[in-house]
Amino acid sequence: MHLRIKDGVTLDLLPTKQFKTVGIKVDFVTPLRATAITARALLAQVLETSTAAYPTQTALARQLSAMYGANFGITVLKAGTQHIVRLTCSVVDEQYLTSYADQQPLFERGMALLKAVLFAPLLPQGHFDPTTFTQQRQNLLTAIKSLDDDKQYLANRRLQELLFAGQPTQAMSALGDVTTLGELTADDILATYHEMLAHDAVHIAVIGDVTVERAQAALATWPLVDRTVPDTLPYYHWTAKTTVQTGDDVAPVTQAKLNLAYRVPVYRNDKDFMATVVFNAVFGGTPLSLLFTNVREKASLAYYASSSYSSYTGTISVQTGIQAQNQTRVLAIIADQLATLQRGEVQPELLAEIKASLLNARLTVLDSPQRLLAGRLNAQLTHVTTSLTDWQAALNAVTVADIQRVAQQVTLQATYCLHGGEH
Amino acid sequence: MLTQQAYDRLGETVYRTTLANGLQVVLVPKAGFHKTFAIMTTDYGSIDNHFVPRGQTQPVRFPDGIAHFLEHKLFEKEDHDAFDLFGKYGASSNAFTSFTQTSYLFATTSQLHANLDILLDFVQEPYFTPATVTKEKGIIGQEIQMYDDDPGWQSYFGMIGNLYPKEPLSIDIAGTVASIDQITAADLYAAYRTFYHPSNMSLVLVGKLDPTETLDWISANQAKKTFTPASPLQRIASPVTAPDQVIAHTTRYLAVTRPKVSLGIRGYDAVPAGRAGLRYDVSLSLVFDLLFNDTSDNYLRLYNANVIDDSFGYDFLVQRGAHFGQLASDTDNPELFIGEMQAILADVPAQLRTAQPQFELVKREAIGRLIGAVNSVEAIANQYSGPLFAGSTLFDELTILEALQFDDLLPLAQSFFGAGRQTVATILPEGLRNR
Numbered sequence: 001m002h003l004r005i006k007d008g009v010t011l012d013l014l015p016t017k018q019f020k021t022v023g024i025k026v027d028f029v030t031p032l033r034a035t036a037i038t039a040r041a042l043l044a045q046v047l048e049t050s051t052a053a054y055p056t057q058t059a060l061a062r063q064l065s066a067m068y069g070a071n072f073g074i075t076v077l078k079a080g081t082q083h084i085v086r087l088t089c090s091v092v093d094e095q096y097l098t099s100y101a102d103q104q105p106l107f108e109r110g111m112a113l114l115k116a117v118l119f120a121p122l123l124p125q126g127h128f129d130p131t132t133f134t135q136q137r138q139n140l141l142t143a144i145k146s147l148d149d150d151k152q153y154l155a156n157r158r159l160q161e162l163l164f165a166g167q168p169t170q171a172m173s174a175l176g177d178v179t180t181l182g183e184l185t186a187d188d189i190l191a192t193y194h195e196m197l198a199h200d201a202v203h204i205a206v207i208g209d210v211t212v213e214r215a216q217a218a219l220a221t222w223p224l225v226d227r228t229v230p231d232t233l234p235y236y237h238w239t240a241k242t243t244v245q246t247g248d249d250v251a252p253v254t255q256a257k258l259n260l261a262y263r264v265p266v267y268r269n270d271k272d273f274m275a276t277v278v279f280n281a282v283f284g285g286t287p288l289s290l291l292f293t294n295v296r297e298k299a300s301l302a303y304y305a306s307s308s309y310s311s312y313t314g315t316i317s318v319q320t321g322i323q324a325q326n327q328t329r330v331l332a333i334i335a336d337q338l339a340t341l342q343r344g345e346v347q348p349e350l351l352a353e354i355k356a357s358l359l360n361a362r363l364t365v366l367d368s369p370q371r372l373l374a375g376r377l378n379a380q381l382t383h384v385t386t387s388l389t390d391w392q393a394a395l396n397a398v399t400v401a402d403i404q405r406v407a408q409q410v411t412l413q414a415t416y417c418l419h420g421g422e423h
Numbered sequence: 424m425l426t427q428q429a430y431d432r433l434g435e436t437v438y439r440t441t442l443a444n445g446l447q448v449v450l451v452p453k454a455g456f457h458k459t460f461a462i463m464t465t466d467y468g469s470i471d472n473h474f475v476p477r478g479q480t481q482p483v484r485f486p487d488g489i490a491h492f493l494e495h496k497l498f499e500k501e502d503h504d505a506f507d508l509f510g511k512y513g514a515s516s517n518a519f520t521s522f523t524q525t526s527y528l529f530a531t532t533s534q535l536h537a538n539l540d541i542l543l544d545f546v547q548e549p550y551f552t553p554a555t556v557t558k559e560k561g562i563i564g565q566e567i568q569m570y571d572d573d574p575g576w577q578s579y580f581g582m583i584g585n586l587y588p589k590e591p592l593s594i595d596i597a598g599t600v601a602s603i604d605q606i607t608a609a610d611l612y613a614a615y616r617t618f619y620h621p622s623n624m625s626l627v628l629v630g631k632l633d634p635t636e637t638l639d640w641i642s643a644n645q646a647k648k649t650f651t652p653a654s655p656l657q658r659i660a661s662p663v664t665a666p667d668q669v670i671a672h673t674t675r676y677l678a679v680t681r682p683k684v685s686l687g688i689r690g691y692d693a694v695p696a697g698r699a700g701l702r703y704d705v706s707l708s709l710v711f712d713l714l715f716n717d718t719s720d721n722y723l724r725l726y727n728a729n730v731i732d733d734s735f736g737y738d739f740l741v742q743r744g745a746h747f748g749q750l751a752s753d754t755d756n757p758e759l760f761i762g763e764m765q766a767i768l769a770d771v772p773a774q775l776r777t778a779q780p781q782f783e784l785v786k787r788e789a790i791g792r793l794i795g796a797v798n799s800v801e802a803i804a805n806q807y808s809g810p811l812f813a814g815s816t817l818f819d820e821l822t823i824l825e826a827l828q829f830d831d832l833l834p835l836a837q838s839f840f841g842a843g844r845q846t847v848a849t850i851l852p853e854g855l856r857n858r
Contacts, residue, residue: 018455019798020433057726061717065784069791092791096433098825139732145680146734146753151572252678252853255568288510297504300561303569321569349511356513363532364458367630369798 001212005204005219007226012376013215014207018367020096022107022208025373026114028085028200029381031232034168037083038176039184039192041076044085045136046128046189048074051116055129067109068092074117078174079381080234080312085196089114090369093209107210111218118197119223123190133186141182144175151418152319155257159317159416162245163261170236170313201229205376207369234381235267236313245414250421256324260334261317261414266406268311268382274394275402279410280309281354282346282403283337284318288353290337291318299333301326312381316410324419331415338412344404351403355395362391425450425634430818433797437816438634442642444650445622447814450637451629451803459630460530460800461539463546466810467618468523469598470591470744475657476613477620482659485614486605487591488563488598491520492556493611495563497527497546499555505545514538520596523743524809530801535632536640543626543644549615551608560603567597574679574850581848582687582749585670590661592745621645622653625814627807630800660744666691669844676853682757683850686764688748691842694741701812702823704741705789706835709827711739711748712785713778714767720777721767730759743811748839761847771840772833782829793821 001013030036054060064070071090076083091106102109122129148154157173164170202224206215240263266276284291284307295305305320322330365371379385386394425438438450469491473484498505498518509516514531527546531538570576584593597603628637669689694700715721715737725731735752754760767774796802796817806817 016455020794021798056723057717058720058723061722062781062784065718065781065788067791069788069795071795090795092794096794096797097790098432135727135729138729142681142732142753142755143734149574149679151678254571255565287506287515296562300558301565303562303566321565323565323568353507353510353513357510357515358513360513360515360530360532364530366457367800 003212003216006224008229009202009224009227010204010380011215011219012203012205013210013212014205014372014376015210015212016207017209019208019369020093021090021369022093022110022206022210023090023369023373024088024107024110024114025205025376026087026118027203027377027380028196029082029203030196030200031230032078032081032083032169034172035180036192037169037172037174038180039188040083040085040196041175042137042140042181042184043189043192043196044074044076045140046133047117047121047193049132049136050122050129052120052122053116055122063113067106067113068097070106070110070113072113072117076174079377080236081169081232082234082381083174084377085200087114087117088373095209107208107214108218115222121193128186128189130186133189137181137184140175141178144173144178144181147173147175151251151253151257152321154251155259155416155418156317156319158247158249158418159259159261159414162247162414162416163315165245167238198225199227201227201380203377203380205373207373233269233383234312235269238263238314240411241413244412246416247414248417248419251418253418253420255321256327256417256419258320258322258327258330258417259318259415260412261315262410263314263413264309264316264406264410265314266311266409267314268378269384272402272406273311275398275406276309276311277358278351278354278395278398279341279403279406280307280316281358282350283307283316283341285309286354286357288350288357290340291334294333294337295320295330299329301330301333305330324417327417338407338410341403341407342410344400346400346403348400351400355398358395359392362388425638427634430821433794433818433821435797435818437818438638439814440638442621442645444645445620445653446645447625447809448638448641449625449627449807449814449816450632450634451627451816452632452634453630453800456630456800457532458530458800459532459535459628459632460528460804461542461626461628462526462528462804463542463624463626464524464526464809465618465624466523466743467525467614467623468521469594469596470522470661471618471658472591473659473661474617475659477617477654482657483613485610486598487594487602488596489606489610489614490525491597492559492563492603492606493614494518494520494525494527495559496551496555496611497549500545500548500550505541508541508545509538512538516542521742522592522596522745523811528804532631535637539628539637539640540644543641546619547648549612549619551611553608556606556608556611563597563603564600567595567600567603570595570597572678574677574683577675577677578683578685578751578848578850579749581673581675581850582685582846583747585673585846585848586664586687586689586747586844587745588664588668588670590664617656620653621650623656625807625809627804629804666842666844669846671845672847672849674849674851677850679850679852681753681755681852683751683753684757684760685749685751685848686761687846687848688768688840688843689846690746690839691844692838694746697813698815698819700741701808701815701820703835704739704812705820705823706827706832707748707839708739709785709789710771710775710832710836711737712789713781713832714771714774715750716785718781718784718788721774725763728759730754730756730763741811746839757849757851765845768840768845771836775833775836779829786824786827789824790821793817793824
């Protein structure tokens with residue numbers, strides 16, 4: 001059920017008795033601006049820490065515990081050309097508790113908590129609390145730096161920087177960058193906060209045993225105003241480079257992380273979208289794929305070798321973990337798999353298995369409240385809602401010729417290797 | 424015949440039986456779900472590297488990493504790979520090895536019967552040859568090296584290595600590149616015949632299923648096969664580390680941006696057998712919550728002093744033959760972190776009394792989290808304890824938790840911390856070199 005709450009504010013209600021919890025998700029969406037990404041990430045950290053009514057982390061944590069371990073958090077993410085600040089709150093449905101004594105049901109209390117976080121933050125004298133601000137800025141700084149401790153993440157980040165050199169909004173992580181962060185003040189964050197509340201598109205979604213009346217009544221108390229939301233699609237269009245960008249770094253790693261980036265000019269609303277999803281699954285997106293079979297199972301060169309497709313940016317990324325001296329061999333095997341698909345050589349049995357596994361994966365989403373909630377964002381951003389029946393029909397219709405046509409549009413753009421150097 | 428236990432408040436029922444061949448079967452239907460998750464587990468993991476192989480009389484010390492290697496190789500057969508059979512029906516399958524268990528699983532939204540047969544058949548029909556064993560060494564070698572580059576894993580294993588030096592627990596679950604190189608097809612058969620008897624295994628299914636029909640499928644599959652009678656397992660216990668042999672402190676250098684500290688507490692007290700063991704586990708987990716979670720005064724004080732940050736976490740683990748707690752954080756002040764944590768641990772009873780006002784909150788939170796986990800077919804299946812806590816489930820954990828009182832915690836806390844021994848494993852940064 002999809003409702004307009006105000007101009008630019010929507011509510012999706014997914015009523016179900018399947019789960020023991022009620023899940024709430026609130027997305028604040030705005031076009032990506034390199035200068036704003038970091039400020040929004042820091043704002044999310046500060047808002048998550050405390051509120052006027054719960055002025056310390058402990059006070060907020062104790063409130064969440066009192067609400068039977070309500071799961072509350074704020075995260076930031078990127079989707080193509082859009083930046084999203086996402087609040088989530090999941091509470092137990094009190095009908096499953098043996099002795100629930102509170103007057104107010106937990107869904108309403110969850111909504112009240114989100115309201116407090118968003119509209120009554122800790123603002124002594126109209127400014128964010130200086131101690132909280134400084135501490136959370138420092139914590140975000142270390143969190144961004146610590147991301148690089150994960151060498152697979154680091155290799156992927158460097159690959160994105162190669163691929164999108166000179167395009168900071170795409171090259172940057174959703175958390176922003178340390179240079180901007182060091183310069184941000186509490187006043188900057190306050191401005192970002194007011195900007196977000198007043199102008200962002202707001203998409204709220206609720207899943208659980210909740211009526212539309214209850215959801216609307218809870219939202220009616222939120223002081224959200226009408227806003228004009230630019231009607232832009234989230235797709236990031238870019239021009240392929242004529243030469244492959246290559247990069248590598250030496251780091252104290254035992255295993256080399258070899259990553260590749262390809263352009264595929266197919267986006268979520270294009271007619272070849274489903275063919276591209278299937279292409280990716282055949283190429284490296286599943287354990288049945290050519291990459292898994294040929295790099296790992298046949299050649300024993302890797303434990304992981306996989307690909308992923310981003311339908312907002314028209315990119316396919318490949319990740320492998322290998323012995324550095326096998327780099328040339330692995331690159332050749334990967335290139336061979338793409339060439340195989342470009343020649344249209346896909347076994348019918350493999351195609352049938354891949355389709356079955358994609359359908360299976362799609363249906364398992366129906367058993368996860370978090371994934372159902374997150375899935376509503378795609379519909380909001382693209383203005384396209386595909387029913388399960390239509391999705392399945394599109395999947396079934398994909399042919400080898402379709403995969404070949406997509407494969408022929410896939411061009412290698414960048415390769416990056418993080419390795420241990422000469423030993 | 425299935426026995427059933429209903430948990431009325433939650434609207435869930437657990438069905439169980441033990442087959443004639445000894446296989447434990449646990450079935451949990453989930454109304455409204457689209458997916459069925461099945462997991463078959465043997466009570467055999469990375470620590471079980473020294474045993475008397477079934478049909479022999481003398482103990483044999485097998486190469487480290489053999490249980491995990493066997494897990495990889497069980498999928499491959501003479502003319503096919505079980506992975507591909509699941510693939511035909513679109514099911515996703517996987518497997519994992521822990522210190523004490525090896526599990527094989529699939530998740531599917533259709534063709535449950537066919538997938539169930541594939542699972543039972545591939546786990547119960549081994550096929551190992553020198554060629555297939557050799558082929559896997561490169562793959563597992565890369566898996567080991569992937570973990571070598573994972574600082575969180577290294578920090579965790581550094582701590583365990585200090586708590587259990589010279590015991591098999593201190594060896595990485597996958598072994599080392601050198602140890603797996605020694606594994607032969609004959610070794611895999613010996614381990615398989617010893618530990619993969621149905622009497623040492625369980626099969627748990629959760630999700631879209633009809634219990635009676637599912638049991639019929641399992642029984643029909645098993646009836647087609649012949650199993651030797653069960654015989655007692657003869658695991659050779661490793662020499663136990665005396666309390667004064669626990670390594671107090673180690674420091675390593677890795678490619679990390681900030682120091683990582685992992686403080687471990689090894690229990691030397693006896694964990695009660697059966698269901699009481701689960702109560703012990705749940706109680707100690709609650710003690711850790713009271714002392715260290717974000718509702719505690721300790722947490723706010725240390726957070727505001729920049730001793731801990733959002734990377735701080737803790738865990739308490741009970742398993743066959745070992746139990747330990749862990750406190751871990753990235754921190755700019757490793758010495759301060761260690762000192763503060765040790766100060767809290769030095770007087771647990773007093774610390775607990777200070778935290779007593781939060782008991783109801785912490786208990787509520789634990790109850791809520793468990794009920795939330797009932798949304799997940801994987802969580803329900805993975806929480807099945809096997810022989811460790813007499814086949815208890817997540818629902819039993821909830822029952823125990825709801826009955827717990829604050830006064831129950833102190834004796835158990837004193838028993839664990841009183842006899843426990845601590846270690847600290849520190850990882851310090853070595854700079855990234857760019858060129």
